[in-house]
Amino acid sequence: MDAVSELKRLGLSGYEAKVYVALVAAGEPLVGYEVAKRSGVPRSTVYETLSKLVARSVAYEVRADSDQVAYIPAPPKTLFSRIRDETEEAIENLRSTLDNVTPKATVHYSHTLPSRDDILGRCRDLIVSASTDLLLIAFPEELAPLEPPLRRAYSSGVDVFVAGFGADGEQSYGQAFSHATAPADELAEDTGCRLFVLVADRQELVVAGFTDDGAWGAFTDDPAIVMMASEFARIDISIQEFIKRHAVEHVPQWRLESEAIRNMIRGGSRKPVSILRRLNGGRETSVTDGEIAGRTPENRKRRTPSEPRQTPGKKTNR
Structure with a gap:
């Protein structure tokens, strides 16, 4: 299973998903250029992507030993729990809102x-x-x-x-x-x-x-x-x-x-x-x-026009 593709389904952009996977896989804080190197996200874009993840609490800023700003990911369990709660809340709000604006059905499909x-x-x-x-x-x-x-x-x-x-x-x-x-x-x-x-x-x-x-x-x-x-x-x-x-x-x-x-x-x-x-x-x-009827045409009993039909399903002219 491709983790990046699944994260995109949860609402992250392609770059955001790649950066998050790189942070999780690192197991330690990474500075910006290291994130770019490991994730494949262009260095000119990686800082903007990291800022977006920090704003959404998907990643956090920390201070490295060299006093540089480094980044760590939100724990996957925490992230998934948050996404689930936010999604369920959004669904409930939408259900209530749409129920109020949906007219009573007059056409059936x-x-x-x-x-x-x-x-x-x-x-x-x-x-x-x-x-x-x-x-x-x-x-x-x-x-x-x-x-x-x-x-x-x-x-x-x-x-x-x-x-x-x-x-x-x-x-x-x-x-x-x-x-x-x-x-x-x-x-x-x-x-x-x-x-x-x-x-x-x-x-x-x-x-x-x-x-x-x-x-x-x-x-x-x-x-x-x-x-x-x-x-x-x-x-x-x-x-x-x-x-x-x-x-x-x-x-x-x-x-x-x-x-x-x-x-x-x-x-x-x-x-x-x-x-x-x-x-x-x-x-x-x-x-x-x-x-x-469970019978073949060859062994089916023939009936003359005057003979009454013995099985149900008689056709009538209406």
Whole structure:
């Protein structure tokens, strides 16, 4: 890691960062020309840079044995603590000021998230800015990179509820609920992807689908859509907790016993996923009706026009 680059991110100029690193590395007071030699900062500029650091208490003037003015750095721990305190104070002041000048939203936004990085980055934004609660439905592959910001949000007082797919695991933040309706791989097969839903403060939403070779999703703050997603997450979590507390058995078998339910689950979920992928510019995957229903076109029973349909999903003219 480049210390100079990181110090620049904290607000120091390039020359200031180089001078500070040189002072820390020296381990003893340095006079101006020594600082210039060790830091690579031009001698004509180094004294001005040192004066700026002294003014900000990033460095201090001391008297060397020869009665020359020399310089020592503020201890890194002291500097970082000060920067953290000043940054947090500035953020709080800005939050209060901007809240007072921000008008009530009259326009709501939705936009696509065409890649895994875009989706997870937007999710981190929502998690960091959350103030009341977070509802999350995710597979382990997507939950893992979001755990650090989720943990920080929980530590700051945000309620975190996670419905996870796959094996039960220990979670050091919020409340975790494991899906008991079917194995994770079967659920992913039903939807054609690893389903992902994140609702922040019941006001913002990211919904997405992940596969081994791609991802696609969308963000919105439209109240109607967010409300629907919130209710979906709340009901989903409630169902999993009910199953767990009441030791409901044979739930996976129930999903497979009825062909009508099997067709509804697989046929009704793969199509929206296909549409969402296409809207995000992804490669369209053709799924036939027979494949959706778990049957091939060759062994699918043919029906005459007069024969009543035996499976749900009947099309009607509206």
